[in-house]
Amino acid sequence: MTQKQEQLSKNQQIVLSIIERAKGPLKAYSILYNVQKRGIKAPLQVYRALEKLIEAGKIHKIESKNAFIACKNSDCEISKTTAFSICNNCEHVKEIKNSKLSKYLSNFADNSGMKYKKYNLEFFGLCKNCKLKQ
Amino acid sequence: MTQKQEQLSKNQQIVLSIIERAKGPLKAYSILYNVQKRGIKAPLQVYRALEKLIEAGKIHKIESKNAFIACKNSDCEISKTTAFSICNNCEHVKEIKNSKLSKYLSNFADNSGMKYKKYNLEFFGLCKNCKLKQ
DNA sequence: TAACAAACGTTATATTATAACAAATTAAGG
């Protein structure tokens, strides 16, 4: 009876805490530098933790940036339907929590007959701050 | 009066022709191997061509795969609003052309007040073929 | 406690992408 792991392991906790404390998405090697004092020495240790954290819905990968951000949607069990807004100027990234959007996309079906359980959406534009400064 | 380039350069044409002939998305180094007989020797030559082709809307990058696919929407001048369906099993990728979807997303605005001119959406699931074989 | 799965540690290496610089080509204006 294999069952989904509940508890995070030591390395997973360390990596998660760094990501949660960060103001924005972190890159894997930046995480590595941040956790070396806590005993994590190699990239692979970070990548393994990242993989598990993503599976657990604790973090998401921003694909267009190869960076990782903590989930703010009360730990999306979802984790499969993600949407982000990304500022092209200051690189600010925010997870979009919008039930209409997620409903719309979860129910989307094109003529291919393919039904999707998973998607990732990345919006780009200028955030409020950066819009003013222009 | 700088103006958007109309004509593709030699290397851009070579790279584009490879991508257009391919059945699915190609990775940069796979493109490189494919064009070496045509005189392109270095990764940078490929990446430079890719960059221009993306700007021109001739190709798109599949972010979750670090791969490049030819645009099928009559050369999206759009190129800024992209959606793809990706099969998790056979890796088949198809650009989604659906005006309702693009209208919905182009008009989407969340409570952040941010308005988006650009997005990339990647759907994941099983294609028809792979669904049958399961 | 035996058996298995998951996590860990470590070294090496694969893959993806860009920096820096100089030469060649192309486009536009006088």
Added chain:
DNA sequence: CCTTAATTTGTTATAATATAACGTTTGTTA
């Protein structure tokens, strides 16, 4: 045509991102 600027090219080196392979340790379950 000549000049100038912009773009494209060629080349070498290197940065940044990610995984393979192996053996050990730890935790769970029967």
